[in-house]
Amino acid sequence: VTSPFAVLGDDLWVDDPDVAASYAGDRSGHDSGPVAGLLLPRTTADVAAALRIAHEHRVPVVTRGAGSGLSGAAAAPAGSVVLSTHRMTAVLELDAAERLVVVQPGLVTADLRAAVAAAGLFYPPDPGSVAFSTIGGNVATDAGGMCCLKYGVTGDFVLALEVVLADGTVARTGRRTAKGVAGYDLSSLLVGSEGTLGVITEITLRLLPAPAAARTAVATFASLESAGTAVAALVGAGLPLSMLEIMDRTTLRAVDALTRMGLDDVAAMLLLQADDADAPATVAAAGEVCAAAGALDVALAEDDAESAALLEARRQALPALERLGHWLLDDVCVPRARIVPLLQRIEAVAAQEGLTIGVFGHAGDGNMHPTIVHDGSEAARAAVRRAFDAITAAALELGGTITGEHGVGRLKRGWLTRELDPGALAMSRAVKAALDPRGLLNPGSVLDP
Amino acid sequence: VTSPFAVLGDDLWVDDPDVAASYAGDRSGHDSGPVAGLLLPRTTADVAAALRIAHEHRVPVVTRGAGSGLSGAAAAPAGSVVLSTHRMTAVLELDAAERLVVVQPGLVTADLRAAVAAAGLFYPPDPGSVAFSTIGGNVATDAGGMCCLKYGVTGDFVLALEVVLADGTVARTGRRTAKGVAGYDLSSLLVGSEGTLGVITEITLRLLPAPAAARTAVATFASLESAGTAVAALVGAGLPLSMLEIMDRTTLRAVDALTRMGLDDVAAMLLLQADDADAPATVAAAGEVCAAAGALDVALAEDDAESAALLEARRQALPALERLGHWLLDDVCVPRARIVPLLQRIEAVAAQEGLTIGVFGHAGDGNMHPTIVHDGSEAARAAVRRAFDAITAAALELGGTITGEHGVGRLKRGWLTRELDPGALAMSRAVKAALDPRGLLNPGSVLDP
Numbered sequence: 001v002t003s004p005f006a007v008l009g010d011d012l013w014v015d016d017p018d019v020a021a022s023y024a025g026d027r028s029g030h031d032s033g034p035v036a037g038l039l040l041p042r043t044t045a046d047v048a049a050a051l052r053i054a055h056e057h058r059v060p061v062v063t064r065g066a067g068s069g070l071s072g073a074a075a076a077p078a079g080s081v082v083l084s085t086h087r088m089t090a091v092l093e094l095d096a097a098e099r100l101v102v103v104q105p106g107l108v109t110a111d112l113r114a115a116v117a118a119a120g121l122f123y124p125p126d127p128g129s130v131a132f133s134t135i136g137g138n139v140a141t142d143a144g145g146m147c148c149l150k151y152g153v154t155g156d157f158v159l160a161l162e163v164v165l166a167d168g169t170v171a172r173t174g175r176r177t178a179k180g181v182a183g184y185d186l187s188s189l190l191v192g193s194e195g196t197l198g199v200i201t202e203i204t205l206r207l208l209p210a211p212a213a214a215r216t217a218v219a220t221f222a223s224l225e226s227a228g229t230a231v232a233a234l235v236g237a238g239l240p241l242s243m244l245e246i247m248d249r250t251t252l253r254a255v256d257a258l259t260r261m262g263l264d265d266v267a268a269m270l271l272l273q274a275d276d277a278d279a280p281a282t283v284a285a286a287g288e289v290c291a292a293a294g295a296l297d298v299a300l301a302e303d304d305a306e307s308a309a310l311l312e313a314r315r316q317a318l319p320a321l322e323r324l325g326h327w328l329l330d331d332v333c334v335p336r337a338r339i340v341p342l343l344q345r346i347e348a349v350a351a352q353e354g355l356t357i358g359v360f361g362h363a364g365d366g367n368m369h370p371t372i373v374h375d376g377s378e379a380a381r382a383a384v385r386r387a388f389d390a391i392t393a394a395a396l397e398l399g400g401t402i403t404g405e406h407g408v409g410r411l412k413r414g415w416l417t418r419e420l421d422p423g424a425l426a427m428s429r430a431v432k433a434a435l436d437p438r439g440l441l442n443p444g445s446v447l448d449p
Numbered sequence: 450v451t452s453p454f455a456v457l458g459d460d461l462w463v464d465d466p467d468v469a470a471s472y473a474g475d476r477s478g479h480d481s482g483p484v485a486g487l488l489l490p491r492t493t494a495d496v497a498a499a500l501r502i503a504h505e506h507r508v509p510v511v512t513r514g515a516g517s518g519l520s521g522a523a524a525a526p527a528g529s530v531v532l533s534t535h536r537m538t539a540v541l542e543l544d545a546a547e548r549l550v551v552v553q554p555g556l557v558t559a560d561l562r563a564a565v566a567a568a569g570l571f572y573p574p575d576p577g578s579v580a581f582s583t584i585g586g587n588v589a590t591d592a593g594g595m596c597c598l599k600y601g602v603t604g605d606f607v608l609a610l611e612v613v614l615a616d617g618t619v620a621r622t623g624r625r626t627a628k629g630v631a632g633y634d635l636s637s638l639l640v641g642s643e644g645t646l647g648v649i650t651e652i653t654l655r656l657l658p659a660p661a662a663a664r665t666a667v668a669t670f671a672s673l674e675s676a677g678t679a680v681a682a683l684v685g686a687g688l689p690l691s692m693l694e695i696m697d698r699t700t701l702r703a704v705d706a707l708t709r710m711g712l713d714d715v716a717a718m719l720l721l722q723a724d725d726a727d728a729p730a731t732v733a734a735a736g737e738v739c740a741a742a743g744a745l746d747v748a749l750a751e752d753d754a755e756s757a758a759l760l761e762a763r764r765q766a767l768p769a770l771e772r773l774g775h776w777l778l779d780d781v782c783v784p785r786a787r788i789v790p791l792l793q794r795i796e797a798v799a800a801q802e803g804l805t806i807g808v809f810g811h812a813g814d815g816n817m818h819p820t821i822v823h824d825g826s827e828a829a830r831a832a833v834r835r836a837f838d839a840i841t842a843a844a845l846e847l848g849g850t851i852t853g854e855h856g857v858g859r860l861k862r863g864w865l866t867r868e869l870d871p872g873a874l875a876m877s878r879a880v881k882a883a884l885d886p887r888g889l890l891n892p893g894s895v896l897d898p
Contacts, residue, residue, distance in 0.1 A: 097681075097685060097785075097786045098784045098785060098786060141630060142630045142634075144628055148627070148628060149627075153628060153630075155634070156605075163872075165872065165875075165876065169871075169872045169875060170870075170872050171870060171871075171872025171873045171875070171876050172869075172870050172872065172873055173873055173876070175782075175849075175850045176784055176848055177782040177783060177784055177814075177815055177816075177848075177849050177850050177853065178597070178598075178782065178785065178813075178814040178815055178816070179593055179597060179602060179782050179811070179814045179815075179816050179850075179853040179854055180782055180850035180852065180853055181590060181591045181641045181850075181852050181853065181854055181855070181856050181857070182850050182851050182852050182857060182861075182864075182865055182868045182869070183857060183865055183868075183869055183873070183877050183895065183896075184638060184641070184642055184646075184877050184880060184881075184895075185591075185604070185637045185638060185640060185641055186873060186876055186877065186880075188634045188637030188638065189633060189634060189637065189638050189880075191634060192630045192633070192634055193633055197633075208687075209687030232546070236546060238657075238658030240725075276689075276725070276727075277725075277726070277727040277730075278725070278726040278727060281726075333624075333626040333627065333628050333629055334626060335547045335625055335626055336546075336547060336627065337546045337547060362628075364627075365626070365627040365628045366626055366627055366628075367626075367627070367628050399625055399626075400624075400626050401624045401626050401628075401629035401630075401631050402631050403629065403630050403631050404626065404628040404629055404630065405628055405630055406630070407630050408630075408631060408632060412631075415631075416631055416632055419631045419632075420621075420631070420632055421619075421620060421621050422618075422620075423612075423614065423618045423619050423620025423621065424620045424621055424622055424632070424635060426614075426618060426620070427614065427620050427622070427635055427884065428632050428633050428635065430883040430884055431633060431635075431638075431880060431883055431884070432633075433883065434879040434880055434882065434883035435876065435879055435880070446632060446633075447632075
């Protein structure tokens with residue numbers, strides 16, 4: 001039987017099951033079903049043509065960027081087609097005077113950051129996957145990163161989007177101006193919608209002037225709790241830090257094994273940065289707050305190279321933990337004053353289940369990534385699942401959220417119904433049904449099927 | 450005939466037509482029809498009870514805060530009921546550690562700012578109406594103000610909302626944490642929806658630490674164009690200004706007549722402010738940019754009192770112009786580099802129609818408020834309408850938007866269909882139909898009926 005997508009031609013449509021399967025799935029380990037094929041659009045028109053066919057023939061479509069997601073949003077169900085944006089990598093416009101850039105969704109975020117930096121501009125969002133994830137995936141998950149404390153998340157930089165709706169209709173949302181309130185904020189509705197409301201085909205981002213040279217410091221602690229206390233004190237002091245990250249002993253040891261940076265002898269480390277004109281004073285004041293909270297040591301990076309090395313150590317947290325064996329990464333966010341109780345709950349869970357749980361994350365935002373490492377055995381998997389659930393439940397009990405920046409995907413769709421009240425769930429389902437009445441866009445992700 | 454709302458009791462329901470009529474309408478001058486009554490809720494439960502009745506009996510509901518809007522969004526059509534939030538003024542929670550505040554929607558924004566300032570915190574948004582508009586109205590229009598250049602608009606501070614949907618369902622959107630991506634961004638969808646998607650009954654706002662003492666300066670210019678050139682240069686320089694406002698000669702003369710501040714002898718004035726640790730250097734550098742762009746004079750405010758007086762002059766721009774006679778205020782926003790062409794188009798329109806048009810606004814954002822003052826005659830009204838349309842069209846042609854911060858309401862719903870493409874209009878109508886299937890919430894506002 002010839003696929004209805006065959007009319008798109010061999011360049012845009014691949015039905016080889018092995019090739020298509022290699023594009024299904026992400027880093028969550030969620031299973032993909034046998035998919036029906038792979039769409040490889042280069043243009044908005046290509047996407048629109050593909051979605052018109054999918055709509056007519058009621059074929060589910062799962063959009064993916066680099067497959068770097070951690071929530072299973074790109075784990076394509078059986079019978080669906082995968083739409084990969086990896087050929088849509090153009091920088092369509094860079095307007096230095098208006099400080100905006102217009103790009104296709106498949107552009108790797110690091111390449112985007114480099115392109116605007118070459119024009120003396122700055123795109124702050126820097127998710128852990130920045131070197132390989134795409135800007136389209138970042139928008140679809142509203143990705144965060146280490147910059148959020150000062151600069152906010154991906155969605156805070158989205159001025160306008162072009163999107164192809166489920167029936168192939170092309171819509172432009174947002175505007176190019178600094179402000180604007182004409183109609184509903186459809187851009188924000190699409191940001192973080194994880195491919196369930198439309199396929200984003202063009203992104204207009206606001207940019208900032210390049211920041212001043214950053215100053216970086218590290219503070220080490222004898223316990224996770226004292227580090228958490230320092231975080232609360234730093235946030236309370238209202239210092240204009242541009243970064244406030246945490247790594248625990250397990251994470252530090254794993255990073256050290258990978259990078260040989262000599263980080264293996266403390267219980268927790270905070271990484272601080274400021275990048276405005278007053279950065280030296282800010283970092284010095286932050287160091288004093290850490291010392292008062294009981295830091296073992298506070299050290300200022302001597303130069304840009306040392307600062308970059310410290311950031312690289314933090315960026316290697318997940319890759320380093322991944323090397324320890326099988327892993328499951330959580331992504332919870334709690335009110336900043338509740339970080340210590342969360343860390344205590346995580347320690348208790350690890351002890352109870354006999355598991356190793358490395359914790360790192362964006363302490364200044366209360367966004368933690370407890371990472372359970374295990375041997376992959378059947379028994380371990382059951383314990384891992386219990387631990388994961390216990391940690392996510394703890395975040396909710398502490399007034400937090402089930403996901404700070406990775407998204408719901410398939411991993412947490414059951415949890416979404418616990419976080420949202422019935423009214424918000426009803427609103428969400430009404431919006432989904434209105435924009436994708438046949439339920440073809442990434443079915444089974446975010447909302448229950 | 451007894452109204453179905455009578456079951457709510459005399460305290461919550463007023464059917465006296467004169468009383469009800471006094472709550473219909475806003476500052477746009479848009480006509481309200483004879484309304485069926487007035488709802489005066491104190492609690493979320495009151496709002497839910499009222500909306501259940503409205504839904505059952507298919508009665509349109511127009512929500513209003515202070516009636517300070519400028520787009521006719523609160524101009525209630527005939528047969529509708531007005532829901533006033535003016536009794537819902539509680540500060541429900543102020544959490545200094547998490548830097549958030551939870552309030553009811555009827556709280557006047559200046560009172561909100563004062564309440565958080567008393568705790569050493571800062572709620573930046575400061576629309577021109579800040580002294581009398583309500584936070585609920587600010588959220589419903591995504592109000593801006595003078596702070597936006599640095600701090601953003603109302604929506605940038607909304608963490609969570611409680612909303613009553615058209616059928617009386619109560620929903621909670623958003624979260625209390627710094628970050629979170631669990632499900633669709635329903636809060637942003639409600640922000641700026643002008644009462645057409647739900648009635649906002651509780652608002653959780655993030656707050657900032659109090660800023661450093663602000664430094665203020667004014668620069669005067671011999672022409673609007675040279676002032677516009679200075680704005681482009683200031684924005685291009687990337688200086689971290691917290692405010693960059695403009696007033697033209699007509700506005701300055703009107704303000705001077707009201708305040709006797711001696712502002713009547715220049716063609717345009719820029720008002721600059723910086724409020725971070727580096728503020729003196731920033732303002733000095735900005736002054737040099739203005740001088741290089743041809744400023745007649747650059748003057749630094751000597752002290753806080755002088756700075757406050759300058760801000761007050763800017764804040765009096767609209768009240769001062771209102772005193773000149775009848776007026777119609779526009780609210781367009783263009784890319785910042787297009788301010789000079791916009792000002793030239795406005796001057797040409799004023800000359801062609803023989804009208805006086807005062808221009809003031811948020812120059813740093815490209816958000817201008819051309820204000821047409823006239824004698825109220827039939828002939829003048831026709832010319833005013835032509836001028837208003839020509840200015841709005843010019844903004845669109847220059848790559849801008851029909852409304853930077855006042856909203857669409859009834860005043861610009863015809864223009865919305867010119868700004869949005871058919872795809873975005875279809876998305877907007879689908880969302881409206883999904884959340885308000887009977888079309889009862891503020892019908893005729895934003896989207897065509």
